[in-house]
Amino acid sequence: MESILVLTHAEESGTELSKGSLEAVTAGKELAARLGASFTIGIVAAHAPAGVLASAGARVLAVQGEAFAQARYASDAAACEALCRAANASIVLAPSSSRMARVAAGVAHRLGGVIDTHITSLGGSEGVEATRWFYRQRMEGVISRDARPWFLLLDAGTHAAFSGPAGEVHVEQVAVELPTQRTIVSGFREPPQDAQTIRPDARLLFVAGAGWTKKQPDGEIHAARAGELILGFLRVTGASLGSSKSLVDQGSENQPVLPFLTHMNQVGQTGSTPRHPKGLSTCCHGEEPHVVGWRFIGERRAISLDPNCGWTRGKADVVYIADAFEVMARVTELLAARKG
Amino acid sequence: MANVLHIVVCAGIVPDPLQTLEPVTTPAGPGLKNEMVLPAVLDPWAACALYEAAHLAAGNPGSKVWLVSLGPKAKLQQVMMTVAQKVNFELVPIDGPIGGFTDAHATAAVLAETIAALPGLERDRLLLFGGWESATRGSGVTLQLVGERLGITDQFQGVDQIALRDDGSFEVLERVEGGKHQASVCGGTPAVLGWATGNLAEPRNNPQVGMANMRTMMPALQKAKPATLAANGLRYASVSLPKQQRTTRVVKDMTADAIASELAEWIGAE
Ligand SMILES: Cc1cc2nc3c(=O)[nH]c(=O)nc-3n(C[C@H](O)[C@H](O)[C@H](O)COP(=O)(O)OP(=O)(O)OC[C@H]3O[C@@H](n4cnc5c(N)ncnc54)[C@H](O)[C@@H]3O)c2cc1C
Numbered sequence: 001m002e003s004i005l006v007l008t009h010a011e012e013s014g015t016e017l018s019k020g021s022l023e024a025v026t027a028g029k030e031l032a033a034r035l036g037a038s039f040t041i042g043i044v045a046a047h048a049p050a051g052v053l054a055s056a057g058a059r060v061l062a063v064q065g066e067a068f069a070q071a072r073y074a075s076d077a078a079a080c081e082a083l084c085r086a087a088n089a090s091i092v093l094a095p096s097s098s099r100m101a102r103v104a105a106g107v108a109h110r111l112g113g114v115i116d117t118h119i120t121s122l123g124g125s126e127g128v129e130a131t132r133w134f135y136r137q138r139m140e141g142v143i144s145r146d147a148r149p150w151f152l153l154l155d156a157g158t159h160a161a162f163s164g165p166a167g168e169v170h171v172e173q174v175a176v177e178l179p180t181q182r183t184i185v186s187g188f189r190e191p192p193q194d195a196q197t198i199r200p201d202a203r204l205l206f207v208a209g210a211g212w213t214k215k216q217p218d219g220e221i222h223a224a225r226a227g228e229l230i231l232g233f234l235r236v237t238g239a240s241l242g243s244s245k246s247l248v249d250q251g252s253e254n255q256p257v258l259p260f261l262t263h264m265n266q267v268g269q270t271g272s273t274p275r276h277p278k279g280l281s282t283c284c285h286g287e288e289p290h291v292v293g294w295r296f297i298g299e300r301r302a303i304s305l306d307p308n309c310g311w312t313r314g315k316a317d318v319v320y321i322a323d324a325f326e327v328m329a330r331v332t333e334l335l336a337a338r339k340g
Numbered sequence: 341m342a343n344v345l346h347i348v349v350c351a352g353i354v355p356d357p358l359q360t361l362e363p364v365t366t367p368a369g370p371g372l373k374n375e376m377v378l379p380a381v382l383d384p385w386a387a388c389a390l391y392e393a394a395h396l397a398a399g400n401p402g403s404k405v406w407l408v409s410l411g412p413k414a415k416l417q418q419v420m421m422t423v424a425q426k427v428n429f430e431l432v433p434i435d436g437p438i439g440g441f442t443d444a445h446a447t448a449a450v451l452a453e454t455i456a457a458l459p460g461l462e463r464d465r466l467l468l469f470g471g472w473e474s475a476t477r478g479s480g481v482t483l484q485l486v487g488e489r490l491g492i493t494d495q496f497q498g499v500d501q502i503a504l505r506d507d508g509s510f511e512v513l514e515r516v517e518g519g520k521h522q523a524s525v526c527g528g529t530p531a532v533l534g535w536a537t538g539n540l541a542e543p544r545n546n547p548q549v550g551m552a553n554m555r556t557m558m559p560a561l562q563k564a565k566p567a568t569l570a571a572n573g574l575r576y577a578s579v580s581l582p583k584q585q586r587t588t589r590v591v592k593d594m595t596a597d598a599i600a601s602e603l604a605e606w607i608g609a610e
Contacts, residue, residue: 018517071522073495098516102497105444105481109488114445114572117479129577134440135355136475139363141370141441142577182527183494189513190520198519204607237607249541263500263537264519269357269475270384270537280603289357300586301606303599307592314585320599321592330600331607338608 002037002128004028005089006058007080009099014046014069017053020095022161024154025056028093029162031122032058037091042083042174044068044076049171055164061086062171067178070185071099073106075178080107082176090148091128096155104151113149120158136269137295156200157275157296195260197234197241204239205276205297206230207267209284210246211305211324213256222325223256229328231260236335240276242267242293244284267293282324286310303327343508345403345529346461347393349429350451350470350483351386353411353419353438355379357475363579369571370441370579380415380438382423385471389535391543393469394427396502405429406461408454410436410447413564420561424553425545431557432458436567440476441576446569448485454565455490463490465529472497472534480534487532495532496524501539 006028008021017025025041032039039058043049046069053060063079080103084092092108094100096118108115120140121131129144130152190196212226234241243265251257267274269289279297284290286302286309294300294315302311303324311319320327355361355378362373372378382390390407397403406429409416413435420431434454455461455468468487473480480497487495498515505511508528513521515536591599 071516072524074493077493098498098514098522101480102495102514103484105484106488106493106495108481109445109485114443114574115479115481117481134477134579135361135372136357136478138361139579139581141579144575144577146573146575179493183524186511186523186525188516188520189523190518196519200518264515266537278607280607287358288360292357295582299606301603307590312588312590314588316588317586318589318591320594320603321590322594322596322599326596327599327603330596331603334600334604335607338604 002035002090003088004032004035004037004039005084005087005092006041007083007092007094007100008043009071009076009097010043010045010047010049015048015050017050018095018097019161020097020156022052022163023156023159024093024095025053025162026159027122027154029056029058031091031093031128040087040089042087044079044083049169051166051169052162052164054167054169056162060169060171061174063174063176071102072181072183072185073103074181074183076103077106077110078176078178080104081110082174084111084149086174090150092149092151094151094153096153100153104153108149108151111149113151114145114147115151115153116143116145117153119152119154122152133295137273137292191260197260198264199238199240200274202238202240203277204237205242205274205279206233206237206239207242207244207279207281207284208247208258208261209244209282210250211283213247213250213258216325217323221256223258225325227258227260229325229332230258233328233332236332236339240274241265242274244268244290245270269293281311281316282328286315291315343400343504344465345397345400345467346465347397347403347467347469348406348408348455348458348461349386349390349393350408350468350486351390352383352409352474352476353380353415354383354475356381357384362581370576371439375438376412376415380419382419383471383474383476385473385535385537387542388538388540389469389471389533390423390429391427391540392502392535392538393467394429395540396504400504406432406458408432408434408451410434410450410567411438412436413561416564417561420557424557425547425550426543428549428552431553431560433561433564434567435564437569440474440478441579442569443572443574444477444479444482445485445572448482448489450567450569451482452486452489455486463530466492467529468492468532470534472499472536483532483534492530492532494526494530497534498536499533499538500536502533
C-alpha cells in the first residue's frame with residue numbers, strides 16, 4: 001500500500017501556508033483517497049503549523065524551530081529527510097516553491113528515491129501517472145515510476161487550494177540533528193514597492209516587447225513615454241509585467257532601456273512560464289521562444305504593428321494591428337475613468 | 341592568491357529554441373524527430389553559468405574552469421566550435437545520449453562520477469555550476485543530485501549573482517517568489533550554484549580564446565568516455581504536442597479608440 005506524504009514549509013510568518021502548499025494538501029488528500037493510502041502532512045516551520053490542517057484528515061508531522069525559519073539547503077534537506085523517514089512515505093508530494101525546489105531532489109537522493117518536478121496533473125487508474133512538460137512547455141508527457149519513494153513537485157495553480165475550518169492541530173514533532181550551518185540567509189532584495197511589477201496573483205499578464213524602445217513611425221525612439229504608458233497601465237490594472245528577452249537584454253547591449261525591467265520579468269524559453277487567466281502582449285513579435293512562456297495563460301490578445309507577427313499564427317485569440325502607444329494610452333484612460 | 345577556485349560547469353546541449361520540435365517513439369523510448377540533425381546550442385541557462393564561471397575565474401588568478409558536457413560526441417563537437425570562442429575552459433566531454441527524456445538520476449550519476457575523477461580538481465575549492473533548469477527536461481534536479489553525490493550541502497538555485505569576499509566567503513542572490521531575490525552568505529567552497537540568467541551579456545567571439553581552447557578540446561573529444569544512462573524504471577505512457585492552435589481574429593482596420601474600448605471591456609470583464 002502506498003503511503004502519501006505532503007511535504008511543505010510555512011511561509012515567512014513561520015506558521016501560514018502558501019496557496020501552493022494548500023494545493024499540495026488537496027492533491028495529497030485526493031490521491032490518498034483514490035489509492036486507499038495513508039495520508040501524512042509534514043511541515044518545516046519556525047512555529048506551530050496553521051490551524052486549517054486540523055481539518056485535512058491527515059497525520060501531521062513537523063520539524064519546528066527558529067533554524068527552520070530560513071530557506072537554506074542544509075537545514076531544509078535535513079528537516080525534509082527526517083519528515084520523510086518519520087512518515088515512511090512512498091509518494092511525496094510537494095509544492096514547486098523556490099524553497100522545495102532547492103532541496104527536494106537532494107532529499108529524494110538521500111532516501112534512495114526518485115523525483116520528477118513541474119507536475120501539472122496526477123492521474124492513472126490503478127497506479128499513479130504524472131503529467132509534465134518537456135522542452136520548456138513544448139510537449140507534454142505522462143510518466144510513471146516503480147521506484148519508491150517517488151517525489152513529485154507540483155506546479156502552482158494545478159489543484160484547488162485546500163480550505164476547511166481551523167482547529168487545534170495535533171502535531172507530532174520530529175527531531176532533527178542539524179549539521180553545522182555554513183550558510184546564513186541575510187534577507188531579501190526586492191524592488192521598492194512602487195516598482196514591484198511581478199504579481200503572480202494578478203488576473204492579467206501584460207507583456208512589453210522590444211518594439212516599445214524601437215524607432216517608431218515618426219523616426220524617433222520614445223523610451224521615456226513607453227515607460228510612462230506601461231507603468232500607468234500597471235497602476236490602474238494591477239497587472240503583472242512580463243517582458244520579451246530582447247527588451248530586457250537591451251540593458252547589457254547599451255540600448256534604450258526601461259529601468260523597471262529585469263530578467264526576472266522575462267517570459268519564455270529562458271524566462272518564466274507564469275499562470276494568469278488573461279494575457280495582453282504589446283510591441284512583441286510573438287516568436288516561439290517567447291510564446292512557450294505563455295503556455296498557462298488563458299485568453300491571449302496582442303497589439304502589434306506587424307500583421308505577420310507570430311501572434312497572428314494561432315498563438316493569440318485576438319491580434320490588433322495597431323500602434324500600442326496610441327491604444328495603451330487610451331485603454332489606461334478608459335480604465336482609470338471607470339475606476340473613478 | 342587567497343581565492344583559487346575550481347569551477348566545474350555542467351552544461352548540456354539542446355535543440356536551438358527557434359526549431360520546431362516533434363516527439364517520436366524510438367526503441368529506447370520517446371525522442372525528437374530528426375534529433376541528430378536539429379541544430380543544437382549550449383543549454384541557455386547553463387551557458388549563463390559558464391560565462392559567470394569564466395568571469396569569476398578571470399578575477400581570481402590561479403582559478404580554473406572545466407565544462408562537463410554529456411551528449412553525442414559529434415554533436416558536442418559542433419556546438420563546442422562556437423562555445424570555445426567565448427571564454428576559456430577545459431572541456432570534459434562524455435559521449436552519451438541527447439535529449440530531455442532520459443532520467444535525471446542517471447545523468448547525475450554519470451556527471452558526478454566524471455567530476456570526482458577529474459585530474460587536478462581540488463574538492464575544497466569546488467564551485468559546481470550549471471543552469472538551474474535545462475531547456476530539455478527542465479526539471480531543475482540534476483545539479484542538486486550531483487551535489488549530493490559529491491557531498492556538497494551548500495546549494496543555491498535560480499542564482500543571479502555571486503559576490504566573492506577576500507576571506508573566501510561569498511554572497512549569493514537566488515530568485516524566489518514574487519520577483520524577489522533571497523540573499524545568503526556562504527562560508528566558502530565547496531558549493532553548488534544553479535544559475536538563472538545572471539548579469540553578464542553573452543561574450544563576443546574571440547578567435548584567440550578559441551585557438552587556446554581547441555588545443556585541449558579536440559584530444560578530449562577524441563578520448564570522450566562513452567556513457568549509457570539507466571532508465572531507472574522511468575516509463576512514458578505518452579508524449580504529445582499540445583493541440584491548441586488558436587483561431588486568431590486579426591483586427592486590421594479598427595481605430596485606436598475602438599480597440600481601446602474593446603480591450604478595456606475585456607480587461608474589465610472579471
Ligand atoms: C536560446 C534562446 C532563448 C530565448 N529565450 C527567450 C525568452 O525566454 N523569452 C523571449 O521573449 N525571447 C527569447 N528568445 C528570443 C526570441 O527568439 C525573440 O528574439 C524575442 O522574443 C523577440 O522579442 P520581441 O518580440 O520583443 O522583439 P522584436 O522581434 O524586435 O519585435 C518587436 C515587435 O514590436 C512591434 N512594434 C514596434 N513598435 C510598435 C508599436 N508602436 N506598436 C505595436 N507594435 C510595435 C514590431 O512590429 C515587432 O513585431 C530566445 C532566443 C534564443 C536563441
